[in-house]
Amino acid sequence: MTKSEPSRQYECVSESDGPPRTKLDAFDAVYEREFSYVWKTVGRFGVASADIADAVHDVYVVAYRRWAELEPGRPVRPWLFGIARRVAAGKRRRARDVLDDAVERASTGDADRLAQRDLLWRLLSELPDERLEVVILHDLEGLSGADIAAVLGISVNTVHSRLRLARCDLADTLARLGEKKR
Numbered sequence: 001m002t003k004s005e006p007s008r009q010y011e012c013v014s015e016s017d018g019p020p021r022t023k024l025d026a027f028d029a030v031y032e033r034e035f036s037y038v039w040k041t042v043g044r045f046g047v048a049s050a051d052i053a054d055a056v057h058d059v060y061v062v063a064y065r066r067w068a069e070l071e072p073g074r075p076v077r078p079w080l081f082g083i084a085r086r087v088a089a090g091k092r093r094r095a096r097d098v099l100d101d102a103v104e105r106a107s108t109g110d111a112d113r114l115a116q117r118d119l120l121w122r123l124l125s126e127l128p129d130e131r132l133e134v135v136i137l138h139d140l141e142g143l144s145g146a147d148i149a150a151v152l153g154i155s156v157n158t159v160h161s162r163l164r165l166a167r168c169d170l171a172d173t174l175a176r177l178g179e180k181k182r
Helices: 022-044 049-065 076-095 108-125 129-140 145-152 156-181
Strands: none
Touching: 022 049, 022 076, 022 129, 049 076, 076 129, 076 145, 108 156, 129 145, 129 156, 145 156
């Protein structure tokens, strides 16, 4: 038995049989442009450095799923910030009870620096999310009160109130931790 012609199914395909890629191309461009911003944001929200890559992946999975919900003309960065905040909160919740033994393994020269870093992350993890995001945007990102208000969709007075309350919370938590050590 001889075979006549190869089946059409094995011919080279010059066009994709998938949907047009215009929306996907826009998503890819946002991914490339905002990747480092999302990476820094989840790190600043207290995600352990070993988990940052997973958190960034989770942010973009959520963003991809909700891509059609993004209004045209709306800035993407605040939208990604909100997604990153929620993803980081989930990661922190799951990791809250896990103790980091990096200080014990570190050399004595690094131990103080690592202990201070861990103390800072512990203090920040005690803040409610709405206060934490204001501290991060103001003290780490360097945004003004008006810019933070625009990003979060709240009033400037609320931004300043949350920042003041967050700093009071940090001082109280630090004092409480200092008392426990005595």
